[in-house]
Amino acid sequence: MKKILSVLLLCIAVVTFAFNRPALAADAVKGAKVFSANCASCHAGGKNLVQANKNLKKDALEKYGMNSPEAIIAQVTNGKNAMPAFKGRLKPEQIEDVAAYVLDEANNKEWK
Template sequence: MKKIIKVILLGIAIFTFAFSSPALALDAANGAKVFSSNCASCHAGGKNLVQANKNLKKEALEKYGLYSAEAIIAQITKGKNAMPAFGNRLKPEQIEDVTAYVLSQADKDWK
């Protein structure tokens, strides 16, 4: 009986991995559109109109521990201080795309 259950569970696991859809790649181009619609009013050009020193430039992101996809996703989703949470306004894929856009722009110094 135990062997049958193990075989069934193994079959389910193989089926799940074989037919699951691959993770979506981050889409910085879509992130630019979402950023423009939701973030640019405070962060145009990587700036921060509320707290100038906490901008989206690579140096500031590194200084404040936000130069990673995980940290930026958390910041966008939950908000912090003057930044509102967008977790209820944007889909997770949109947040991931904005994150890809922010990191790519930070690497180019927002040029």
Template sequence: MKKIFSVILLGIAIFTFAFSSPALADAASGAKVFTANCAQCHAGGKNLVNAAKTLKKEALVKFHMDTAEAIIAQVTNGKGAMPAFKGRLKPAQIEDVAAYVLDKADKNWK
């Protein structure tokens, strides 16, 4: 009986860790990182380099950048005129920036 109980507990623990979401990103911390690293080109959700590719909700959807994973990949690796921030920002900071961008896009950058 004790062995069965241990196996059940182990199974629950494995299931919990395997299917739990990663630590929640912090949009408030993301705001600070965004202001220090991104606002030069993306103030108010705009894009000074390519006016069509803003951080507004419609543009994020149009260019398939409307998920945290897509934004994290873009910020980490860069693309085109956007520099890569891998090595300059910690992964948690990049996750926070993604959370901030998605939050602001949902609020139309207000």
């Protein structure tokens, strides 16, 4: 009985891990294209033309709690104050890609 149970559990584990697709990572390169087409009019170069202090540079993202993919995704999806919601305009994958691009630029590139 123990042997049958062990084999059954092993089969379940193998099937679970073998056929479970991993989550796709956001793509900052694709995000750059989406950003350029949808966000750059207000946020070119990581700036904010509406509220200058709420730019996309690392220190401002940290100050306003926007330094995680989840926070940026929520902001872009739902909008807030002068920021419009992009929920109906962009696919969730595009918004995830934009978040990856913004964080990549803020942390590693020229928006410092």
